[in-house]
Amino acid sequence: MYYFLNQYIKALNSSVEHAEFHRLALFKHERLTTKIVTRDFDPMEHLNAANFGLAQDDILNMYDYFQDTVKVKENSTSVKKLNIPISYQLKYDSNVSKAYQGGRLAQTIHHTPGRVGEVASVEHYDEFGNIANRELWDSRGFHTASQLLDYDGAPHAEILYHLDGTRAVERFWEITDDRKGKVIFSIHLINYKGNDYYFNSEDDLFTFFLDEINRQTKTEDTFIADRPGITDIPLVNMKTRAKKYLFFPILHAANPEDLINSELEPSYAEVFKHLDKLDGLITMTEDQARQLRIRLKRLKGKGRNIKITAIPGVAFSNQELKKPQILMNSRPxxxxxYAGRLGVDKGVDNLIRAFALVTPQVPDATLDIRGFGDQDFVQSLENLIKQLNLQDNVTISGYTSNIEPVYDSAKIFASAAHQDAFPLAMAEALAHGLPLVAFDTNFGPSRIIKDGVNGYLLAPGDLYGYAQDIISLLTNDKMLQRMSVNSYESAKDYEFKNVWKQWRNALNLKSKRKASTK
Incomplete structure (x- = not known):
């Protein structure tokens, strides 16, 4: 069994999740029993996962496991099934319905996003108008939890249920020392295999959970920790024997200008003390692997010689790569x-500034920015667009789960990131025939872009040259089409069979099937 360890699957996902989706498809193609393992309790997780083509069997959530709801028959929910008192007056709405007792608001019913009339949660109010408790429904159609709420609407206690309504888990929160939030301080696992268990944190419960699922098979399981700072320590703390690997979706050093000598990125600081408990490290580029090898040689102990393998974060099936190429002159x-996270390190502000140099020469050029990020930063990007008078040319379209049609409608993929472990969207764009324009920064662009062949690689900060390369592509149809053909060809570097060879090397595996590219 192969387990990819993560914190969650959300409606809006980062490169951590997208790399797992690619890897899951690859491992399933190789007929390996594989699951994405998630830690957090989220009644919407299976709905979110389904939006990315994942089935219940692809996900193993920690709380689902202890609630015995890993795989259930999906049902729909409705207000009619809530047994609302007949004396209440209901006012229906598409997102939130409300129940009144006379003139007093008694219940607020939140509906499942994208599903008409289905119930996600119900908030109950006391006679003074305060929210007293909240009932939660799983997106698969069953009552999953009850929350007791404080005056601010945040839970201080929660009960998670089995399908038959009996208690499975109780969780309790306390205010943090800085009084700016709450943290779980106690978890009670009720009558699990005939015993009650108590944990001081989700980390402790997650370690217990990993050991439990590891005991289910007689063969040695493989665990890959994907989410830095969340899944790595529970992995190394496991008591049962397994193969354990640490995956690097981000840079390992706090200072991207000094990847060998600077302090470790905080998410990795603790796990680097336990490298001797791991079987290997996996980066997405050879450049990062080399930097790590140099850094680790300075350490003492077994960890200094740990195996480090570079494997790209994307993998394409032969079926994907054989889709008909879309000619550039057929794209309107x-x-x-640009697709990716909207953060300072991604340089989206510089991308917008460079585009301001494009539009005077190509007035009908447009820049479509897809992704999510901190609200204040996104607002600063909106303000920059207005300051540069680019409202008719630049649009921040938000996160898009079904991104493939967006790739197919574009003519260039542009990235101005200051740093990255591996720009997944850039590699995905190749499979849709998009020429690439990016700065030559750590890590990835120089591995993906063949300068002058499938795109252009610029010196960091060269906004003028960056803009000129975009202009050249948009104004030279023959060059644009030639580079598009080359991009389609470059995507074959990430074909299943090529990426699988690297995984086999990393995990010391023998293939369970004959070579295939279906």
Whole structure:
């Protein structure tokens, strides 16, 4: 069994989740029993996962496991099934319905996003108008939890149920020392295999959970920790024997300008003390692997010689790569696309500034920015667009789960990131025939872009040259089409069979199937 360890699957996902989706498809293609393992309790997780093509069997959530709801028959929910007192007056709405007792608000019913009339949660109010408790429904159609709430609407206690309504888990929160939030301080696992267990944190429960699922099979399981700072310590703290690997979705050093000598990125500081408990490290580029090898040689103990393998974060099936190529002259407009997280390190502000140098020469050029990020930063990008008078040319379209049609409608993929472990969206864009324009920064662009062949690689900060390369592509149809063909060809570097060879090397595996590219 192969387990990819993460914190969650959300409606809006980062490169951590997208790399797991690619890897899951690859491992399933190789007929390996594989699951994405998630830690957090989230009644919407299976709905979110389904939006990315994942089935219940692809996900193993910690709380599902202890609630015995890993795989259930999906049902729909409705207000009619809530047994609301007949004396209440209901006012229906598409997102939130309300129940009144006379003139007093008694219940607020939140509906499942994207599902008409289905119930996600119900909040109950006391006679003074305060929210007293909240009932939660799983997106698969069953009552999953009850929360007791404080005056601010945040839970201080929670009960998670089995399908038959009996208690499975109780969780309790306390205010943090800085009084800015709450943290779980006690978890009670009720009558699990005939015993009650108590944990001081989700980390402790997660370690217990990993050991439990590891005991289910007689063969040696493989665990890959994907979410830094969340899944790595529970992995190394496991008591049962397993193969354990640490995956690097981000840079390992706090200072991207000094990857060998600077302090470790905080998420990795603790796990680097326990490298001797791991079987290997996996980066997405050879450049990062090399930097790590140099750093680790300075350490004492077994960890200094740990195996480090570079494997790209994307993998494409032969079926994906054989889709008909979309010619550039059949794609409407002159759209440049960026897809990824919207953060300072991604340099989206510089991308917008560079685009301000494009539009005077290509007035009908457009920049479509797809992704999510901190609200204040996104607002600063909106303000920058207005300051540069680019409202008709640049649009921040938000996160898109079904990104493939967006790739197919664009003519260039542009990235201005200051740093990255591996720009997944850039590699995905190749499979849709998009020429790439990016700065030559750590890590990834120089591995993905063949300068002058499938795109352009610029010196960091060269906004003028960056803009000129976009202009050249948008104004030279033959060059644009030639590079598009080369991008489609470059995507074959990430074909299943090529990426699988690297995974086999990392995990010391023998293939369970004959070579295939279906």
């Amino acid at each position: 407009g002159k759209k440049v696309l």
